[in-house]
Amino acid sequence: MLKCLIVDDEPLARGVVRDFLSQIPDVEVVAEAGNASVALKTLKEEAVDAIFLDIQMPGLSGIDLVRAIPSPPLVVFITAYPEHAVDGFSLDAVDYLVKPFSFSRLLEAVNRLRKRLAPSPILSQYITFKADKRLHKIPHTDLRYIQAAGDFIKVFHSGxxxxxxxxxxxxxxxxxxxxxxxIHKSYLVNLDYLKYWEGNQVAIDDEMLPVGAAHREALKQILNGPQG
Structure with a gap:
């Protein structure tokens, strides 16, 4: 059972999310909150797997709320402004719903939550590289980013x-x-290591890498998820 908390200062907006979630099997709305203060109190009293959270609210915003929680549940941000998706990406949100959204779009978000909560596979996926007269086998999870260097590439992995x-x-x-x-004609990155996106650069671990103009929209779509 996926236990959810809905946080939005607009009762009608909460009602839409509640009604949609009620149509999905194995999903339970544990509680609702009209502001961040009530949400914080609820999270201390209830075990929650995910929060459907409005970004713009009076007082503490949705982004500020997540930052105030030491170990927050998974978050699906809800906003009327698509540009806020980039602002909240550093908080590792599972998805972003842009108002008004359809039932099918919310269902996509729920499926993403379920995938994130599913146990990790035991076996890692690997990629092989031929270098230094050896065949190197590197797990995908070890790759940070790859930089083009003429006819060669530099593979940065695990230091x-x-x-x-x-x-x-x-x-x-x-x-x-x-x-x-x-993200750039010279860079391919592992978004699992992306800390934040600021202006024309992204932070991958402790490295600042450029984002090319030709790749900005594709990057934004991947981070935001498909829109319904």
């Missing part, structure tokens, strides 16, 4: 760098999207 005779375009076809995403 190490591997120089490989391969093009970035070729490598792009061998990695899943997401979490891997081309």
């Amino acid at each position: 190490k760098t591997l120089i490989v005779n391969e093009t970035l375009r070729s490598l792009e076809t061998r990695l899943p999207t997401p979490p891997f995403c081309r």
Whole structure:
């Protein structure tokens, strides 16, 4: 059972989310809150798997609320302003619903929540590289980012760098999207290590990497998720 908390200062908006969630099997609305203060109190008293959270509310905003929770549940942000999705991405939100949204769009968000809550697979996925007269086998989860360097690429993984005779375009076809995403003509990154996006740069671990104008929209769509 997926236990949810709905937080929105508009009763009608809460009603839409509640009605949609009531149509989905194995989903329970544990409580509702009209502001961040009530939500904080509820989270101390109720076990919640996910919050459907409005971003713009009087007083403490939805983003401020998540930052105020030491170990927050999974979050699906709700907003009337699509640009807020980028603001909240650093909080590891599972999805963003842009008002008005359809039942099918909310169902997508619920499915994302279920995938995030599902146990991790025991076996990791790997990719192989030929370098230094060796065949290197590297888990996808170890890859941070890859940089183009002429006819070669630099593979940054787990604090190490591997120089490989391969093009970035070729490598792009061998990695899943997401979490891997081309952000620039010279950079392919693992979005699982993205800390934040600011202006024309993203932070991957402790490295600031450029975001090319030609790749901004594709990156935004991946981070925001499909819109219904």
